[in-house]
Each structure stands twice: as structure tokens, then as C-alpha cells.
Amino acid sequence: MNRKIGKIRDVAKETGLSIATISRVMNGAKNVSPATQERVLDACRKLDYLPNPAARALSTNKSRTIAAIIPTIEHSVFAKYVAAIEQTLSERGYSLVLAISNGKEDLELAAARKLLGMGAEAFILSGSVHSPELTGLFARRSVPCVYTSIWEPHSAVPTIGYDNFMLASDAVAFLANKGHRNIAAIHGPLNDSDRTRARRSGAGAAADAAGTGGIALRFFETSLDVAGGKAAIREALDVFGTCTAALCFSDVLALGVYFGLSEIGVKIPEEFSVMGFDNLDWSGTVVPSLTTINLPAREMGVNVASQLTAFLESGETVVPTELAGHIIERDSVARIE
Amino acid sequence: MNRKIGKIRDVAKETGLSIATISRVMNGAKNVSPATQERVLDACRKLDYLPNPAARALSTNKSRTIAAIIPTIEHSVFAKYVAAIEQTLSERGYSLVLAISNGKEDLELAAARKLLGMGAEAFILSGSVHSPELTGLFARRSVPCVYTSIWEPHSAVPTIGYDNFMLASDAVAFLANKGHRNIAAIHGPLNDSDRTRARRSGAGAAADAAGTGGIALRFFETSLDVAGGKAAIREALDVFGTCTAALCFSDVLALGVYFGLSEIGVKIPEEFSVMGFDNLDWSGTVVPSLTTINLPAREMGVNVASQLTAFLESGETVVPTELAGHIIERDSVARIE
């Protein structure tokens, strides 16, 4: 019991007003005379009073806290995304509680329970695959929730994100259009990510669409980091020597491919083409600059945060939103015959 | 007012017990018969009851929430650090509220106010330079707080981290020992980071210690990203053509240097040596592998989180802790004459 910190009554006493008035100015109610308003504000500063958040939350049934559970925050587009969420939430007077699931459903569920038990008013998840208990929990308590990094218009839960299937498909088409017929697709663990699975399906579909005698596409699963990319390209070259291009489902993997290739003296793009996914901040700086797919990480963060707060504030229903991703053509993919 | 969610009274009614008993089992009190305990737990599951965090916080005056304000979460060692904090806090039943300051004192202060007003029980900051209002605020309310990423044994606020001055100094000594006499030190914005300033001082001190005719060290300030590193090495080569090595105060900058050098066909380490700082996960994978300084980001996160929760739980005072960083010698630095 910290007796040092001022409560609303102390401010009331100090100003000779009632606690109701204090509460009013703390909440920006309009029906307070400017004079008393000033008086109250002064007293607050003097006593360095801050409303007790728990009491306020108990009264209003609102915590002004939103939870995000993300697969990882390290080496990836998620960092950018989280930063955007935090900023936007912050501007609107909300806080972000963060949990990391490592892509595991059980960890995600546990985190969600904890965060709920911590007062989170809404949840931001990644992807559309979650444990049934989780979705049940949210449904029963009618906790607003949105799935991000994906675009699934028919999902029961609103999605805000990009179409991974289509984007990967576009990437393959792009490569095909440049003359590449044998493509190694390098991706992270399938188990942990429905986004990766969608991208894989999309790439496969595009390859199939090219018809017989069309595109040979082989997949290489690896760890989602630079070392993974490096190992994968080595393997790809080994077992799929005819491939002329690598499509990496993350720029991080592409960076690994760069170094794997550099190590064995293969020149990009003259001898081998590389394409990424994410458009991380350094992708235009590497040499050669990386042709990749821009994912609207920042917009996505801003969008979810805005919509969720708007819903919480005024009940505006969250509208599923597709954010465009697009190919950024730079120098790492060559046209070949 | 969500009338769907169960309150403690509903559970009491359901089990025919009193709310006090329910409260007891929810809090793991020992003085409850195993039988009733079971009964209560069943009812909780059935009604899918979760204690209201605000009410609980109001009663106990504890929110089980810890705030971290970090300069950035993108492209850097901070992501790893934050992940470690989150995991550790999570294991101990605490939540992490995150705010990003971009290294600006005013943003940091604003964030702190918000987080305090949100119920954060303790704060994790980076570096030792903070606005006086901030420190005053914490002091008056006696909010536990620790400074991280630095080591300053005499600081009034406990620090948990590494000695940036010493580490940078060691790095210069290491390079000098390899025969380098003209070194370009590349770093991010000085204004935003006392860690950077400490590293700069340390590097300078080491150079001076080498005495007259010793080390020529020139500093290049740039943006803290890959592009910044690339631009800086170009400038360094331009105005300090005699330098034979670049000491980068972040691996991210070193990566930029790699590409800047690659672009103009300068070979590492044969023609130019590069040293980093951070030991990011990819630093051993790049080609050539990067000689850098390992910063104990993960340990630091675990340490702060553990100590802070221990303090909140049982009042164990936070003990300032120096975490060792050390040089990881790999292939990017050559010995020269």
C-alpha cells in the first residue's frame, strides 16, 4: 500500500471541490468551468496525481489495453509491424501488451489466457490458424479479435492483410516471365505458419498453371533465418542443379542465399537470380539490390490499431481489409533465355 | 457492460460456496479442502470464469504488468532483448507493456506517463540519460526502475548491462593488435543514444592510449541501418583513404559496410577489415563471417525481468549487474603490417 501517491480525494480536498468534479476534468468532460478546471489541473500537478488505472478500469469496464500475439519479433517483418501498432495505439491513448508465440498454438493459447486475465480488451493475431479453444474463448467472451498478415475475405474473424497465395503466385509468374523455368522456392518451417503454407500453395499453383513443359518448381524448407537461407541454397544447387533462380519467402532467407552464393563464387544476377519477400529496410541496399515483394507491414499495423480502437471507442465494426503487396523490381533477377 | 462473462458471485452461486472461498482457490491459498477446491475449479471451467483483472488490481494494488521503453525494435539487438524480457516475464505470470521512444526523451517521458497511468508496476529503460521529470516522477512514486544496456556501478538507479566504453575500447585495442593504425569508427546518431556516446569515448580513449604515432581514429556518424553503413564507408574511404579497418558500433552498420565495399570491389578482409558490435544472429553466417562483439542481449533481458519480478514479489532489491560482452573473432579482420 503505497501511501505516498495521491488519490482523487486528496485532490478534492486540496481544491475544496468534490471528487466528481476532479473526475470530470480528468476525463475531459466539457461541463466544467475553465477556472475550476485550471484549479484542478494545478492541484494534480502539485500532488502529482494520476488516476488509478485499476479503479478506473473497474468502473468503466475498459482497460485501454490491446494485446498482440506474434510469432516472432526477431529478424523479420514483424518488428516493423509491431512498431507501427505501438505507435498508433499510443497516439490513441491505448497500450500494447505483447506476447510471442513462436508460432506454437499452445503457447498462443496460454498467452491469450494470460493477457485476457490481464485485462486486454482486444486481440491482434497473425494468420488464420489458431487453436479451437482460443477462438472459442474469444467468441464466448465476445472479445474483439482480428487476424493479420493474411487476407481471407470469408473468414469469420475479420482479416487485415495481404493475399499470400496471390503474392507468391505473382512472384513465380514474374520469374517465369523473366525466362526462369527451374525455380527453387525457399521457405521457413511450414508447421508454424499458415502464411508460409499459403505462399507455397500460391507458388505451386502458378507453376502448375504454366502447364506441361512449363515451370519446374522445387521447395526447400529451412530455418527462418540467414543461416537457413544459406544452407538451403546450397542444398538446392546440390539436388536441383538446373535451377536458375531462388524465390525466398522472406528477405532474411534471401540474404542467406546471397552469402551462400557469394561463398561459392556464383554471381547474382549474372549466374543466378534471387527474389525475396518482405522488402525489409535493407533490401534495397544490399548488392545487388534485391528484387522482392513489398509487404505493407507498417500500414497493416496502423490499420489494425486504428480499426480496433475505433471499434472499442465507438463500436465501428472492423472491416476486413486487403492491403496491397507488390513486386519491387531491383537488380537481383536477370532475364534469361 | 458485458453481462455474458461470469463473475466471482456466479461461481459462488454455482458451487453454493461463498465468494471468499472462490477467491481463495483462485489465488492458490492453501487453507481450502481439496474437495471444494475441485468443485470450484470445475465451476470455473464450466462458467469459463476468469477473475476480473481490474478488480483484482484495485484490491491488491498490483497489476502484474511491467513496462519497457526501448529506443527501437527494428533492425537491432533490441528485438532479441525484448523477446527475452517477454518470455521471462511471461513465465513468471507478468505481462510486458511495450513503448518505443525512438531515443527521444520527450517521447519517453510521455510514454512513461501513459504506462504509469496504465498500471505498470515497474519500468525497464535503456541507457542512463533520461529527462529529469521522468526520474523525478519515478522517484516520487517510488516506482522501481532499472537502466539497461549499460553498466554504471555508481548510478543511483540500478543498471544491468555491459560496459560500452570498455567494449569499444577493447575493440580498438583488438584492431590495433592486428596491426591496424588507421581506423574508421562508424556509428549511429549520437544525440539519441548515450550508449553510442560511451562507445565513441571508449574507442577514442583506446586510440589515445596508443600514444603519439599510434592510432588514427576518425568517427563517422550515420543513420543506424544498413544504408547508413554503406554510405558511411563510402565517405570514410573518401576522406580517410588511409584507413584499413572499419569498426562499426552495430552489426547492422557492418552489413552496410560489407555491401558498400562489395560494390566497389574491395575484398574483406584481404583489402579491408571490418568489425561489428552486437553479434546478431546472422553475423556468423555472412561471408566472410563477421568479427564482432557479443552483447548478452538475451541474458540481459532474462536478468532484468527476473530481478524486477523478484523485487515486486518479495522485495528482493535489484542488484546492479555487469554482463560480460566479448569479442568474437571470425574472418572479417585481417592482420596487417
Add this chain to the structure above:
DNA sequence: CTGTTAGCGCATTCAG
């Protein structure tokens, strides 16, 4: 424009 009053949901004495 300002004051009074009644809970918000739970932890916690204190009895029994």
C-alpha cells in the same frame, strides 16, 4: 456548472 451516492469485482480482515 457542481455535489452526493451507489456500485464496479475482488481480496481480505474477522468471526465462526
Add this chain to the structure above:
DNA sequence: CTGAATGCGCTAACAG
């Protein structure tokens, strides 16, 4: 081992 009563600090009607 269990129940009844009190109050945490604040917001939100409702009065005036």
C-alpha cells in the same frame, strides 16, 4: 476450513 462484511479508487447517474 468457510462465510459475512468492508473497502480498494474511481465513474456515472442523479440531484441541485
